[in-house]
Amino acid sequence: xxxxxxxxxxxxxxxLFSIIxxxxxxxxxxxxxxxxxxxxxxxxxxxxxxxxxxxxxKGRDSGSxxxxxxxxxxxxxxxxxxxxLMEKYEEIKPILKGLKNSKEELKNFLNSILxxxxxxxxxxxxxxxxxxxxxxVKIASWIWSIGAIVNSKNPLFLTVEPRxxxxxxxxxxxxxxxxxxxxxxxxxxxxxxxxxxxELIKExx
Numbered sequence: 520x521x522x523x524x525x526x527x528x529x530x531x532x533x534x535l536f537s538i539i540x541x542x543x544x545x546x547x548x549x550x551x552x553x554x555x556x557x558x559x560x561x562x563x564x565x566x567x568x569x570x571x572x573x574x575x576x577k578g579r580d581s582g583s584x585x586x587x588x589x590x591x592x593x594x595x596x597x598x599x600x601x602x603x604l605m606e607k608y609e610e611i612k613p614i615l616k617g618l619k620n621s622k623e624e625l626k627n628f629l630n631s632i633l634x635x636x637x638x639x640x641x642x643x644x645x646x647x648x649x650x651x652x653x654x655x656v657k658i659a660s661w662i663w664s665i666g667a668i669v670n671s672k673n674p675l676f677l678t679v680e681p682r683x684x685x686x687x688x689x690x691x692x693x694x695x696x697x698x699x700x701x702x703x704x705x706x707x708x709x710x711x712x713x714x715x716x717x718e719l720i721k722e723x724x
Contacts, residue, residue, distance in 0.1 A: 540701035542566060551691040576686070617719030624713050631706040640674045640695040648682030655681050 542565070549560040562673055563571035618625070645662060649655045664680040710716050 537701060539566065540704060541699060542618065543635075543697055543699045543701070544570070546696045546698065547689075547693070548695075549693045553689050557627050568611045613722045614719070617715065617722050621713070621715040624710060624716055628706055628710045633705060635699040635702040637697040637699070638674060638694075639697055642694075643646060643677070643692040644690065645679045646682060646687060646689040648685050648687040650686055652683050655683065 536550045545564045546561075547564075551558045558574070558576040560574040561572070562569060647655055647659060647662075649658075659679045659681040662677070666677040666679070
């Protein structure tokens, strides 16, 4: 293969890869609570192609399963409590030292991640009904006041729907984010080039 052609293909692939990373991924999370049951949908797409999707619910029907999981969690906590506090401190002491030495680098990386996240949409709707109608009106008025301020800033949109004929607290919300992977990759490589960060990773691993 001609070297110039090979070079052109490599450059084209790098540009294509950079465009894909720059376009990043979109994360859509939808949550809805109705009659004591919370339902959620998490969807991740890249170039409008779904790469991950998960949905489920949590509420009254999952009580027995949650109880079993809680019992297991308590058993794990009891095992951990058998270790002395000093022993635990000695285990994490090198990590704490590494975090202290890398404070500025981690702070800069966190700021870079925040810049790479673009909030496309935040929506929320609260359905509120209390036994005391006066309290319902007061809380709804507070939320309307906050919503009037927040909703003026695109892409936030918050609303409240008062109910006076039933006692209910339900909600639904949606958040959509776009994450620029190219920015995270570049600053991630810069972070890994730092000696303190590499030593911190070794301690954690």
